Amino acid sequence: MQIWRDSHPAPSALRGAAVAIGNMDGMHLGHRALIAKARRIAATSGTPSGVLSFEPHPRLLFQPDAEPFLLSEIDEKLALLAGTGIDAGFVQSFDRALSLLSAEDFVAEILVAKFGVSHVVIGEDFHFGHKRGGDVALLRRLGESAGFGVTTVAPVPAPDGGVCSSSRIRSLLEAGKPAEAAGLLGRYWALSGIVERGDQRGRLLGFPTANLRLGRLQRPLRGVYAVEARIDGAGHEQDPWHAGVANYGRRPTVNDRGDLLEVHLLDFTGDLYGRRLIVRLIDFIRPEKKFDGLDALQAQIALDSRTARDSLAAPRPDIPAAIGSAP
Numbered sequence: 001m002q003i004w005r006d007s008h009p010a011p012s013a014l015r016g017a018a019v020a021i022g023n024m025d026g027m028h029l030g031h032r033a034l035i036a037k038a039r040r041i042a043a044t045s046g047t048p049s050g051v052l053s054f055e056p057h058p059r060l061l062f063q064p065d066a067e068p069f070l071l072s073e074i075d076e077k078l079a080l081l082a083g084t085g086i087d088a089g090f091v092q093s094f095d096r097a098l099s100l101l102s103a104e105d106f107v108a109e110i111l112v113a114k115f116g117v118s119h120v121v122i123g124e125d126f127h128f129g130h131k132r133g134g135d136v137a138l139l140r141r142l143g144e145s146a147g148f149g150v151t152t153v154a155p156v157p158a159p160d161g162g163v164c165s166s167s168r169i170r171s172l173l174e175a176g177k178p179a180e181a182a183g184l185l186g187r188y189w190a191l192s193g194i195v196e197r198g199d200q201r202g203r204l205l206g207f208p209t210a211n212l213r214l215g216r217l218q219r220p221l222r223g224v225y226a227v228e229a230r231i232d233g234a235g236h237e238q239d240p241w242h243a244g245v246a247n248y249g250r251r252p253t254v255n256d257r258g259d260l261l262e263v264h265l266l267d268f269t270g271d272l273y274g275r276r277l278i279v280r281l282i283d284f285i286r287p288e289k290k291f292d293g294l295d296a297l298q299a300q301i302a303l304d305s306r307t308a309r310d311s312l313a314a315p316r317p318d319i320p321a322a323i324g325s326a327p
Helices: 029-045 058-062 074-082 103-114 136-146 166-174 178-185 294-313
Strands: 002-005 018-021 049-055 088-093 119-123 149-153 190-194 210-212 223-231 242-249 260-265 276-287
Touching: 018 029, 029 049, 029 119, 029 149, 029 178, 049 074, 074 088, 103 136, 119 136, 136 149, 166 178, 178 276, 190 210, 210 276, 223 260, 223 294, 242 276, 242 294, 260 276, 276 294
Parallel strands: 002 088, 018 049, 018 119, 049 088, 119 149
Antiparallel strands: 190 276, 210 260, 223 242, 223 276, 242 260
C-alpha cells in the first residue's frame, strides 16, 4: 500500500482511484465493508483503489479538550489499512482551512483537483463540507457533473440489533465488554505504547509490570483484564502474543499516578523498558478495587493471574472476519 500525506503531491499513478471516504477510526467491520466495495469497483474498472481519511480526527479540532476517544492512532490505522489490500492510503490533514470549505469546494478542490477520483464509496449517513452541509444527494449531483460515480454502503448490523459504529465500540469498551467490541471490530481491540519506568511496586510484589500511558486513546472500564501482548521490536506479524493480566486504573491501594495500564506478562522474563508493547484486551475479570494493604493486594494479583490464565486458555467466541476482504 502506498501512503500519501498532503505535504506531498498526489502520485499521478494513483489519480482516478475508486476511493472509500471516512475517518476510519478503529477500522471496524463497517469501515472494512466500505473498503471492500471500493476494491471491487476498482477491480472492475481497472483503476487503483484507495481510502481517504483525515488526520487528526475532526473532533480533536472542534473539541480539543474532549475526553480521549480514539480507537486507533494513525500508525495503527495505516497498518490495518495495509492489511485490507487497498492500493493507497490518502491521509488528508484536517485543519481549520479544510473545515471551512463548502461542500461544493471540498468536491472541486479535494476530490476532483487533488485526487481526480473516478468513484467514491461512502456510508449512507455521509456528510461533508463546512458544518456538514453536504449529504449523499448533493454528492451524487456534484459527482455527475464532475464525472465520478458515487456508491453508498448500508451500515453493518451489530449482534445486539444496532449497527456497527465507532461510538458503539467505545460504549462497549467503557462497559468492560472487550469480546462484544471485538465482534464489531473483527479483532480484539488493541492499544500500544512505550513501556515507562514506574516505582517497581509490582516487582516487589512478585508481579513485575510494564506500564503504559494511553494518550488520546479511548479509556476502557477501569479494572483487571486478561490480555495478550506483543513486544513490537521488529513489528513482524509472526511475533508471538504473550499471555498476560493487566490492570487499567489509578492504583488506589498504593499510589494514584493517574490512569495507567499495568501489564504483567505470564511466564515471561526480560527487560521491557523503552520497548513498544501492543496489548489487546481479551476478557474483563473484575472492577478496580482498593485493598487493605499490600498483602491483600498481592493475594488478589495472584488470583487475577490464575483467572487470566484460565480465561486465555478457554474457547473464545467467534470473531467475525472482515467483510469482503478481497474483490
